[in-house]
Amino acid sequence: MKKQLTKSRDKIVAGVFGGIADYFGLDKAWVRILGAALIIFTGFFPGVLLYIVAAIVMPDAPTRSNTMDGHYRKKD
Template identity: 50%
Template sequence: MNDKKELMKSNDKIIEGVCGGIAEYFGWDKAIVRIVIAVLILSTGTLPGLILYVIAAIVMPKPPKQTKEVTKPTDFDDGTIEAEFREK
């Protein structure tokens, strides 16, 4: 069993998924991480914080692609089976 967590970008992203990936890795709330990162970027004079964010965006791996499950639409399902007809 491999329960090793890996730090990677998040699919739930606003810019590059860096903050979401950090939040998922540590189990924190994504909104709190985004606010803390924004405050840190603004308090460091913007440029150093932005450089670190860009480096993290380049270095962190992308998450694996998620496949969407294809389902048939059931909006018009009236309980009849395909090829079954009701007589009135």
């Protein structure tokens, strides 16, 4: 299966930083801290604008529902 950049289901705001962490195999906490620092130190506007654009452009992570037998399957 091809690896795809998607928003994380483990969201704080929109799941962008969590999705980036999942994609690159990094710790979500560190990616969120680094992302927040970049937003703060770039003067808020450019960082917040890029975050909003990423939240709009990045697809949601595929959802899974728990079945009676304990296995997971994709929701249609």
